[in-house]
Amino acid sequence: MYSRITGTGSYLPQKVLTNHDLERMVDTSHDWIVSRTGIEERHIAADDESTSDLALHASRRAIEAAGIDPQQIDLIIVGTTTPDRMFPSTACLLQDKLGIKSGGPAFDIQAVCSGFVYALSTADQFIRGGQSKCALVVGAETMSRIVDWTDRNTCVLFGDGAGAVILQASETEGIISTHLHADGGYKDLLAVEGGGCGVNRAGTPHMVMDGTAVFKFAVGVLDSIVEETLSANGMQKSDIDWLVPHQANVRIIQATAKKLGLPMERVVLTVNAHGNTSAASIPLALDTAVREGKIKRGETILMEGVGGGFTWGSVLLRW
Structure with a gap:
């Protein structure tokens, strides 16, 4: 038994924050942001929008695309680092908003920018193991709520959004393999130090990042995950039709494409339109x-991402 994506959906909040808007907020410029990151604008959730609301819009579109009844969904996994509440999980809140009464499991996965890859891998295991037949897998974030809008090194990078897929049991191969990793030794390079239930709850509730170190780490582990994924499946770089990467920085994406020998025309690039939406970025790009109409049935897709933790991983699938 395989798991196969049968529908995709995404959602971006209506409010748009451009680079020119940021020029009036911090010491930066449109040209500098574009040259370093490729980002031109990002979307910001409204005051009355929560992560579960963004997830709801994306989920409804994925459900419609898959042509299923929401009551068929027997598993919900939400990748997010910006949940509505400490608990219940955003997945449980989403289950309620969708009116799903199947009683199937619903839970969140926190792997920051790798969250969707982790969530999709987990759902794949549920389906391959026979515990689920129809899963809703979501990446949703309101990163604007943890950004320090006075820090020009981070506030230019992040935005809000959600992406979702319906993953169903199938006799036809869909997800070929997934590969997940983490190394907590790099915990201080990208983190929110305050909040939570630890002894440092009084620390900053905003994101802090060593941008140069994060860039070097990301390029290195994404190189290795590409090699691992291809080797595990006896495939060559030329077997990959599309790269759907985490949308963090165009220079990191270009480095990964070069490693694969893929022209940028075969790379799904959306970071310019929404910035780094963490766990939402891969399903946003895929949708x-x-x-x-770029991705066609039968084509081979490689998804990969790296996030704070550090976490990183890949999903190889046949569309």
Whole structure:
């Protein structure tokens, strides 16, 4: 038994924050942001929008695309680092908002920017193991709530959004393999030090990042995850039709594409339109490419991402 994506959906909040808007907030410029990151604008959740609301919009679109009844969904996994509440999980809140009464499990996964890859891998295991037949897998974030809007090194990078997929049991191969890793030794390079239930709850509730170190780490582990994924499946770089990467920084994406020998025309690139939306960025990019008709059935797709923790991973699938 395989698991196969049968529908995709995404959602971006209506409010747009451009680079020119940021020029009036911090010491930066449109040209500097674009040259270093490729980002031109990002979307910001409204005051009355929570992560579960963004997830709801994306989920409804994925459900519609898959042509299923929401009551068929027997598993919900939400990748997020910006949950509505400490508990219940955002997945439980989403289950309620969708009116799903199947009683199937619903839970969150916190792997920051790798969250969707982790969530999709977990759902794949549920389906392969026979515990689920129809899963809703979501990446959703309101990163604007943990950004320090006076820190020009981080506030230019992040935005809000959600992406979702329906993953169903199938006799036809869909997800080929997934590969997940973490190394907590790099915990201080990208973190929110305050909040939580630890002894340092009084620390900053905003994100802090060593940008140069994060860039070097990301390029290195994404190189290795590409090699691992191809080797595990006896595949060559030329077997990959599309790269759907975490949308963090265009320079990191270009480095990964070069490693694969893929022209940028075969890379799904959406970071310019929404910035780094953490766990939401891969499903956002995937939905964009599917709805634009770029990705065709039968093509081979590599998804990969790296996030604070550090966590990193990949999903190889046949569309």
